[in-house]
Structures are given as structure tokens and as C-alpha cells.
Amino acid sequence: MAEPLLSTRNLAKSFGGLTATDDLSLDVLPREVHAVIGPNGAGKTTLISQLSGELQPDAGSIFFDGQDITALPAWRRPHLGLTRSFQITSIFRDMSALQNVALAVQAHAGHSFRFWRPAAQDPELLEPAREALRQVGLQHRADVAAAALAHGEQRQLEIAMALATRPKLLLLDEPMAGMGPEESAKMVELLQKLKGTLAFLLVEHDMDAVFAVADRITVLVYGRAIATGRPEEIRGNENVRQAYLGEESLAV
Amino acid sequence: MRVDLRLLLILLVVACLALLPVAALLAEEPYWMRFWSRIMILGLAAAGLNLILGFGGLVSFGHAMYVAIGAYTVGALRHHGVEGGLPDILVALGASAGVGLLIGAICLRTSGIFFIMITLAFAQMTYFFFVSLEQYGGDDGMRIASGTQLGPLHLDDTLTLYYSAFLLLCGVIFLTWRLVNARFGMVIRGARSNEQRMAALGIPVFRYRLTAYVISAMICALAGVLLANLTLYISPAYTHWTRSGELLIMVILGGLGTLFGPVIGAIVLLQLEDLLAHITQHWQLFLGPILILVVLFARGGLLGLLAPRQVSQRPAEEIDG
Numbered sequence: 001m002a003e004p005l006l007s008t009r010n011l012a013k014s015f016g017g018l019t020a021t022d023d024l025s026l027d028v029l030p031r032e033v034h035a036v037i038g039p040n041g042a043g044k045t046t047l048i049s050q051l052s053g054e055l056q057p058d059a060g061s062i063f064f065d066g067q068d069i070t071a072l073p074a075w076r077r078p079h080l081g082l083t084r085s086f087q088i089t090s091i092f093r094d095m096s097a098l099q100n101v102a103l104a105v106q107a108h109a110g111h112s113f114r115f116w117r118p119a120a121q122d123p124e125l126l127e128p129a130r131e132a133l134r135q136v137g138l139q140h141r142a143d144v145a146a147a148a149l150a151h152g153e154q155r156q157l158e159i160a161m162a163l164a165t166r167p168k169l170l171l172l173d174e175p176m177a178g179m180g181p182e183e184s185a186k187m188v189e190l191l192q193k194l195k196g197t198l199a200f201l202l203v204e205h206d207m208d209a210v211f212a213v214a215d216r217i218t219v220l221v222y223g224r225a226i227a228t229g230r231p232e233e234i235r236g237n238e239n240v241r242q243a244y245l246g247e248e249s250l251a252v
Numbered sequence: 253m254r255v256d257l258r259l260l261l262i263l264l265v266v267a268c269l270a271l272l273p274v275a276a277l278l279a280e281e282p283y284w285m286r287f288w289s290r291i292m293i294l295g296l297a298a299a300g301l302n303l304i305l306g307f308g309g310l311v312s313f314g315h316a317m318y319v320a321i322g323a324y325t326v327g328a329l330r331h332h333g334v335e336g337g338l339p340d341i342l343v344a345l346g347a348s349a350g351v352g353l354l355i356g357a358i359c360l361r362t363s364g365i366f367f368i369m370i371t372l373a374f375a376q377m378t379y380f381f382f383v384s385l386e387q388y389g390g391d392d393g394m395r396i397a398s399g400t401q402l403g404p405l406h407l408d409d410t411l412t413l414y415y416s417a418f419l420l421l422c423g424v425i426f427l428t429w430r431l432v433n434a435r436f437g438m439v440i441r442g443a444r445s446n447e448q449r450m451a452a453l454g455i456p457v458f459r460y461r462l463t464a465y466v467i468s469a470m471i472c473a474l475a476g477v478l479l480a481n482l483t484l485y486i487s488p489a490y491t492h493w494t495r496s497g498e499l500l501i502m503v504i505l506g507g508l509g510t511l512f513g514p515v516i517g518a519i520v521l522l523q524l525e526d527l528l529a530h531i532t533q534h535w536q537l538f539l540g541p542i543l544i545l546v547v548l549f550a551r552g553g554l555l556g557l558l559a560p561r562q563v564s565q566r567p568a569e570e571i572d573g
Contacts, residue, residue, distance in 0.1 A: 052452060078454030090452070092445040103442050106435055107453040112460060114435040122435070165453055 003066075005030045005169055005199050006051070006082070011060035013046055013223075020046040021057065022223035028169060028201050033191070035202045035210045038220035044203040045087060047220070048171045051201070052084040053077050065168065078107065081168030085161075087177050087203075089154045093147035097138060097157050100146050101129035104164035132164040133157075136190055152183035159190065169199040176206045188212055211235075219243070257558040262512045265519070266422070273414055285414045286482065291522050292417040293478045298502040298514030299424050300471030304464050305500070306509035307432050309444030310360075313368045314375030316495035318348045318469040320382065320488070322476020327388060327396045327486035337402035344473040352469030356462045363447075375496055382488035393487025400481055407481040417478050424471055425511050431467075432511075440464050441509075505546055507553025516554055 004027035013021040020043040028034045036044050049055040051062060053074030061070045064082050077083070092100050102125040106112060109124060119125060133139045136156040141149060146157060155175060162170055175191070176184045184206060191200070191213045204210050210217065211231050218228045219240050227237045234240055269292065276284040297319050304310045325344040359370045388394050399408025407413050431437050443450050443457045450457045480486060489495070498521065506517025524542065528535030550557045 054448070054451075073456075075451045075454050075456045078452070083454070084452050086449070086452070090446055090449045092442050092449070094445055095442075099438070103438055103450075103455075104453045106438060107450075107455045112435040112439045112455065113463070116430050116434055118430075118433040119435045119438045120433060125435075161449075161453065 002029050004028060004063075005032075005065060006201070007063045008051070009061045009063070011047075011050065011057050011062065013043075013050060013055065013057050019043075019223050021050065024060070024220075024223065024225055026218055026225060026228070028199055029215075030168070031196055031199050032215045033195055033200045033202060033213050035204060035214035035217045036220055037204065037207070037210055037217060041222075042220040043223035044220060045173055046223075048084055048173050048201070048203060051082070051171055078165045078167065081166070082171070083162045083165045083167040083169075084171035085158045085173055085175065087173040089151075089158055091146045091154060091157055091161070093145070095146055096143050097133060097146055097149060097153075097160075098126065098129055098142040100157055101132050101160050101164045102126055104161040105129050105132070108165050129164060132160040135163055135194070136160040137186070152179055152186070155179065155183070155187065156190070163194075167198055169201060172200055172202045172204070174204055175202070176204060176209055184209060258512075258555055261516075261555075261558060265512070265515065269418055273411055282410055285410050287522075287526070289410070289414045289417050289478075289482055291518050292414075292421050292515070293475050293482060294499070294502065294522065295515040295518035296417065296421050296424060296478070297472045297475035298499050298506070298518050299421065299428060300468040300475065301499045302503045302509070302514045303428060303431070303468040303471070304440075304461070305503050306507075306513065307428075307437065307444065308440045308461060308464050310363075310461065310465070311368045311500070312359075312371045312465075312468075313493065313496050313500065314355075314371035314373075314378075315468070315472050315499050316493075317375040317378045317491045318352065318472035319476040319479060319495070319499075320378065320486075320491035321348050321351060322473035322478075323480040323486045323490050324382065324388065324476075325473070326400060326477055326480035327394055330397050331388065331394070335398070335401070337400040337405070337407065340400040340477055341402075341474070344477045345470050348469045348473030348476075349466050352466040353462070356465035356469070360458060360461050360465065372493060372496070375491055375493060379488050379491045379493075382491060388486065391488065393485060393489070396480055396484045396486060399484060400477060407478065408484060413478065413481050420474060420478070421515065424474075425515070429511050436460065436463070501543060505543065505553055507555035510553065510555045513553050513555050520554060 006028040008024055008026045011021050011024040036047065038044055046055065050057050053072060057070065061068055063069065064080055069077060092103065102119065105125045105128045106119065130139060130142065133142055136159050138153060138156050138160060141153060146154065149157060159175060176187050179187065188209050195213060202214065214231055216228060217231055217234045219226050219234060221243050226243055227234060227240050272288055273285055276282060301312060301315045304312060322344040325347055326340050329339055329343060355374050359367055362370055383391050399406060405412055407416055432441065439455055439460045443461060447457055502517035502521050503514050505520055506513030506515065524539055525535065528538050552559060
């Protein structure tokens with residue numbers, strides 16, 4: 001097995017009496033799509049927030065690309081190649097789609113103590129930003145205000161912004177949240193297109209999508225990993241069947 | 253083609269300000285120049301505040317403190333026998349930058365209502381600090397013997413002061429325009445819109461906000477130097493919280509995050525004050541409701557009222573108004 005890109009070792013986090021992450025050890029390999037599934041309250045978003053640095057774990061360690069990043073501030077992690085997206089669309093609503101992505105490019109184009117040249121005409125920012133919009137299929141909406149985009153488009157923009165930081169591992173928090181079937185299908189198509197170019201840690205409720213794109217799946221229940229394996233192994237796993245997956249989901 | 257009413261108004265205001273001294277001299281009303289100098293000086297301070305309030309989304313309730321620091325610099329230097337103009341400006345810029353760096357570094361650890369309260373607290377501390385400075389007149393304040401002199405320019409001369417304030421105001425607005433559209437400004441505006449996302453993209457927001465805070469403090473200190481030249485007097489009242497409140501009102505009244513909003517706000521507020529004060533002693537009673545109406549019905553301030561009707565599809569592309 002290749003050296004994992006991301007590992008957590010005995011990660012733990014609780015809020016008061018509620019255990020959100022419980023002794024979790026998990027590996028994501030380079031260029032792997034690793035899905036994390038589990039019922040509501042299983043601690044999936046809490047896990048992403050710890051990996052992205054917004055929450056500090058109570059115990060345990062996180063390693064990324066051979067480096068212990070457990071205590072690294074959130075804003076430093078994207079510079080190592082670890083970027084997250086948000087379940088609730090988190091964009092700059094009063095800026096255009098292109099500006100949103102340009103800002104993400106800017107975050108990785110050196111410091112921003114540049115006080116004179118207009119950023120809106122800076123090809124160094126705009127070219128990569130347009131490229132990221134093209135990747136997610138949003139190039140024709142570049143100049144539309146982010147707030148005026150349709151929900152599905154905002155979700156695509158969310159991904160484009162994360163891609164523009166050139167991650168090695170993208171933490172995707174429910175990219176299909178609130179999407180209709182058509183939009184979901186487009187997102188699955190996008191993930192399949194991107195698959196193999198970078199690694200994903202994908203948290204998602206849409207089982208069709210998860211089983212379509214994931215290389216491996218980890219099942220979380222009450223913050224604890226009850227199973228990790230290839231999709232067909234997870235489907236056949238008796239614990240998972242009892243703890244989480246309904247019969248109809250397994251018929252996928 | 254639509255005529256941009258905002259642009260028209262701004263051009264008109266700039267032209268009027270440029271020509272006002274001519275009218276004042278012809279009408280033999282030098283008081284006009286002093287009154288409008290005051291408006292531009294406070295407009296300058298409001299423009300400084302606008303950088304972090306309008307573009308950065310940080311409600312500082314203590315920016316009069318930096319105006320006072322600028323004014324006290326002139327008073328203190330003259331008191332200790334330092335003549336000449338360059339020290340006034342350099343010390344004012346240096347002192348406001350230093351104080352701004354220190355206070356900003358503390359205040360910017362907080363956000364929202366806490367930021368408002370802590371900036372207010374620091375301004376109040378500064379107020380009592382100036383009150384306790386007996387050698388500078390304490391509570392009563394102090395007369396300044398002479399103004400700032402830069403070579404042949406005597407800033408305490410009415411006409412010189414007027415055009416200094418005018419040019420400095422234009423310069424600061426131009427600087428702000430470059431600043432907010434450059435990469436630095438994109439970070440500041442992005443952080444106003446969505447701070448969490450900025451960190452998730454890998455941008456350390458704090459250091460950029462602190463820089464913006466220091467720049468805005470320095471602009472206010474420059475306004476303070478001019479104010480000292482206008483009044484030839486310093487007083488702790490310069491840093492009273494009502495002064496900070498006035499600056500806030502100017503920015504909000506004129507239009508948050510617009511380049512000329514603070515100037516429009518300063519003109520309207522001070523004119524209203526003047527006008528209402530002529531009519532009634534209780535002018536504040538009437539000023540209040542007017543401000544409330546503006547806030548309720550003109551969310552983008554007075555400049556926002558004149559903006560071309562925005563289709564929701566149009567992004568806030570470049571700051572131009």
C-alpha cells in the first residue's frame with residue numbers, strides 16, 4: 001500500500017457529553033476518493049472541521065503529506081495542499097463568480113500586500129480562475145454575481161474555489177446538499193472527471209453518488225469508524241447493514 | 253445611455269469645493285472657507301474610517317482617538333518649542349501608526365459587537381489620558397501658538413489650509429480607490445463578506461485587517477493635524493465618543509464602502525447641523541429622526557440612493573462610486 005497522504009491517529013473530539021469523534025484512525029491515499037458516510041450526527045462535518053483546522057481535536061494526531069499538522073492554523077493548511085469545501089455554500093456573495101475564484105487563486109499567489117495594481121485586471125489571477133471555472137463547467141457564468149447563481153451553480157463555484165487552491169486533497173462536505181437529481185448527476189460527473197488528478201475525502205448522504213465515485217468508504221457511527229473498505233465490501237458488511245444502511249440502499 | 257447620477261453629483265461636489273474659495277473671496281465671506289475646511293477635514297477622517305468600516309466591515313467606535321492624536325502632536329510639539337512642519341506630520345503619522353498597531357492588534361482579536369465595545373473602550377481611555385495631561389491643559393485643552401509650516405506653506409492660513417485639506421482629501425480618495433481594487437483590497441472586502449472562507453482558502457485575514465486598520469488610523473491622524481491648524485486649539489473633546497460617533501454617521505450617511513460616501517456624509521451632516529442649529533436650539537432632536545430615515549430607507553447611504561438601479565445579476569465589480 002502506498003504511503004497515505006492524510007492520516008488521523010486516535011483522533012477524538014467531544015462537545016460536553018457528546019462524542020463527535022471517537023478514537024478515529026483513518027488513511028486517505030494519494031489520488032484516492034475516500035468517502036465517509038454515516039447517519040446524521042455521526043460526526044462527519046466535525047471530522048472535516050478538524051482536518052481543515054477550524055476545530056482542534058481533544059486528542060490524537062493528524063498527519064498530512066508526512067507532516068504533523070494537528071496544531072497547524074487553518075489558513076496554513078491550504079498551502080500544504082489540504083483544502084475544504086463547505087456543506088452550506090460559503091462564497092463571497094457580493095462578488096462575481098470569477099472574482100470568487102480569483103480570490104482563491106490570490107490566496108496561493110504569494111502575499112496580498114499589493115496595494116496598487118487592480119486585481120480585477122490581473123491575468124496572473126484571472127487566467128487560473130477562468131481555468132478553474134472551466135473545470136467545473138461554470139465558465140459561461142463568470143461575470144454573474146455569486147448571489148445570483150442557481151443553487152447548483154453555487155455548489156459548483158464552491159468546488160471551483162477549492163480547486164483553485166491547487167489541493168492535493170480536497171475535503172468535500174456534502175457537495176450534493178440540497179441538489180435536485182439533475183444537478184447531482186452533474187456533480188457526480190464532475191467528481192468522476194476530477195478523480196485521479198487529486199485525492200478526495202468525500203462526506204455525502206447521496207449513496208448513489210458515493211458508491212459511484214468512491215474508491216474506499218469509511219462508515220462512521222457515533223464518531224467511531226465501524227468499517228473501512230471498497231464499496232462492494234461495505235455493501236456486504238453485516239455491521240454496516242445493521243448500523244446504518246437500509247436494505248434499499250444496498251440494492252444500489 | 254443612462255446618466256450616472258452619482259458620478260454627476262461627485263463631479264459637481266469636487267468642482268464646487270475646488271472653486272469655493274473664489275466665491276468666498278468675492279463675497280468677502282472668509283468664514284465659508286473655514287466652515288468648508290472643517291467639512292473636508294472631518295470628511296478626510298471619515299474616509300480613513302471608511303477603509304475599515306465600509307470596505308472591511310469593522311465598526312470602529314473609536315476613530316476620533318486618531319484624529320486627537322494628530323491634533324495633540326501639533327500642540328505638544330509646539331508646546332515643547334519644536335517649530336516647522338515636517339515633524340508635525342511625521343510624528344503624527346508615526347504615533348498613530350504605533351498606537352494603531354498596538355490597539356488594532358488587540359481589538360482585531362474580537363469581532364462584531366465586541367469589536368465596537370473594545371474600540372470604544374480604548375477611545376475612552378485615550379480621552380481620560382488627555383484629560384490627565386496637565387501640561388497640555390488637561391480638561392480645558394490648550395491653545396497652539398502657531399500652525400504647521402511646510403516651507404512657504406503656512407497651514408494655519410485660511411486659504412492654504414483649505415486647499416491642503418482639499419488636495420489631501422482627493423489624494424486619500426485616490427489612494428483608497430487603488431487600495432480597495434488591488435489584491436490587498438480584495439482580501440479586506442473578502443473578509444467582510446466571508447471571513448471563515450478566507451481562512452479556508454489559506455488567507456491569514458488578521459494581518460491584512462491590521463494593516464488596513466493602521467492605514468485608516470494614519471489618515472485620521474493627518475486629519476487631526478489639519479484640525480489643529482484650523483482651530484489652533486487642542487482639547488480632550490476631540491477624542492470624545494460623540495466625535496467617533498459623528499465619523500460613523502458620516503460614513504453610513506454617505507454610503508458604506510463607497511469612495512466619496514464619507515465626503516458626502518460629512519457635507520450633509522455638518523450642513524444639517526448648521527442649518528438646524530440656526531432654526532432651533534434643539535437641533536439634535538430633529539437630526540436624529542433624519543438619520544434614522546436615511547438608515548431605514550437608504551441602505552446604501554445617500555450615494556446608494558443615486559446609484560443606477562442595480563439588477564441583482566450585476567456584481568459589485570469595481571468600486572467606482
